[in-house]
Amino acid sequence: MSALVFLHLSDIHFRKKAGEVYDQFLGVRNELELDLTRFSTEHFGKITAILITGDIAYSGHPDEYAFATSWIAKISKLIGLDPEADVYLIPGNHDIERKVVADSLTIQGYHATLRAPNRDVNESLIGYLEKDEEAKRIIFKPLKNFNDFAAKYQCDSSAEHPYWEYPFKLNDGSTLMVRGINSTLASDEHDTDGAYKLAVGNFQLDILRQDGVEYMALCHHPPSWLMDSDAAELFLTERARVQLFGHKHKQRMNQLDNSVRVVAGAVHPETREPNWQPRYNFVSLEVVQQGDDRSLSVHVYPRVYVDTSFQSGIEQGSSRRFNLPLPRWSVPAPISAPAPASSPSTSADPANLGGLRMRPGRRLTYRFLSLPHNSRLKIVQQLNLIHPEDEGLRDSELYSRFFSRAAAGGHLFDFWNLINSESDTDEENPFPQSVRS
Numbered sequence: 001m002s003a004l005v006f007l008h009l010s011d012i013h014f015r016k017k018a019g020e021v022y023d024q025f026l027g028v029r030n031e032l033e034l035d036l037t038r039f040s041t042e043h044f045g046k047i048t049a050i051l052i053t054g055d056i057a058y059s060g061h062p063d064e065y066a067f068a069t070s071w072i073a074k075i076s077k078l079i080g081l082d083p084e085a086d087v088y089l090i091p092g093n094h095d096i097e098r099k100v101v102a103d104s105l106t107i108q109g110y111h112a113t114l115r116a117p118n119r120d121v122n123e124s125l126i127g128y129l130e131k132d133e134e135a136k137r138i139i140f141k142p143l144k145n146f147n148d149f150a151a152k153y154q155c156d157s158s159a160e161h162p163y164w165e166y167p168f169k170l171n172d173g174s175t176l177m178v179r180g181i182n183s184t185l186a187s188d189e190h191d192t193d194g195a196y197k198l199a200v201g202n203f204q205l206d207i208l209r210q211d212g213v214e215y216m217a218l219c220h221h222p223p224s225w226l227m228d229s230d231a232a233e234l235f236l237t238e239r240a241r242v243q244l245f246g247h248k249h250k251q252r253m254n255q256l257d258n259s260v261r262v263v264a265g266a267v268h269p270e271t272r273e274p275n276w277q278p279r280y281n282f283v284s285l286e287v288v289q290q291g292d293d294r295s296l297s298v299h300v301y302p303r304v305y306v307d308t309s310f311q312s313g314i315e316q317g318s319s320r321r322f323n324l325p326l327p328r329w330s331v332p333a334p335i336s337a338p339a340p341a342s343s344p345s346t347s348a349d350p351a352n353l354g355g356l357r358m359r360p361g362r363r364l365t366y367r368f369l370s371l372p373h374n375s376r377l378k379i380v381q382q383l384n385l386i387h388p389e390d391e392g393l394r395d396s397e398l399y400s401r402f403f404s405r406a407a408a409g410g411h412l413f414d415f416w417n418l419i420n421s422e423s424d425t426d427e428e429n430p431f432p433q434s435v436r437s
Helices: 026-043 062-078 098-102 105-115 121-131 133-139 141-153 229-239 362-369 373-382 395-408 412-422
Strands: 004-009 049-053 087-090 164-169 175-181 213-219 242-245 252-256 259-263 279-290 293-306 309-312 320-326
Touching (some): 004 026, 026 062, 049 062, 049 213, 049 242, 062 141, 087 141, 087 175, 087 213, 105 121, 105 133, 121 133, 133 141, 141 362, 141 395, 213 229, 242 279, 259 320, 362 373, 362 395, 362 412, 373 412, 395 412
Parallel strands (some): 175 213
Antiparallel strands (some): 004 279, 164 175, 279 293, 293 320
């Protein structure tokens, strides 16, 4: 088994006119596409996934996310990935629709309470997201457009699931768990000065240690931007071997105790910024075994736009390497032979259908949420998936319920066929294994 290799992008800042003739970043994106294709071919056998650490949009507008979807699909295919299954992302402060905050005294009140002196930020957040039904609904309202976009990748955020987790298999059979953390819960126009006005809450940071599992955490804002920065520094440095951040438009990488912290730099920094340079990274992870000693070898390959093309972001070589000691571990002996994969005609267990949030396969989600609204409605009506208690739910949470009901009722195969029948593509779309098992 080979190393895990991730393409790390951040701060893309798609504006409403992205892709038009006078798009100032059109040439930069073209060079980035050429560079990531050439570099990945020369240095890696296979790319594992794309990780985007926030600020995908510039103002949280649906048109910006529509273009982001098409561009992410384009670069995925350039490096041999499937946009329906291999993209993971989190929100940044530019993914907030700030007008929603500006027009709501209620949201402003929540933010003011969180930022009040002598308040326990963690306890306040837990109170809002666990006990206050109105706060649950309101706090995520500025993220609606982002969530509608992110739901296709099963990376949306809600009071019930403020963060997401997905596992990847490391080369020695152990697990790399990737956790996407939402640092925009208190984001508004007043958080841009770096004066500790944002928060994540301990419930997003408290990573539970497990044998054979190492963590990589994704968060848009580095700890220095958070009101709960001390907790973020402690939890992430102690429990996440790799930390990936965005927001800061300069690339940074350094080792903190037994953890590596990487700041991506911006794909689209503001052109008026001093020393303007678009940037992105590749990050490679591999377990190295020497006798009884294990270590995680982390290679960071920074790429930076200089003059008219991308090149290495460090002076010597193409990467910087970090070696992190790991505890001893070996693959447990199997207790019994695995059960055969279920056939499409049998009932499916929702707990085995992709990710820790017990949701069906990412490919099914992406295909369904890419359909027009009337096509989606037609499908769920045909399968009788709409229940009276669904009234008032946001779209991404509603669709998650539809998938769970289809899985529990053994209708995922029917669901998939109906999606294909409503799709305008002639591509053959067999029932995906990620949904079967």
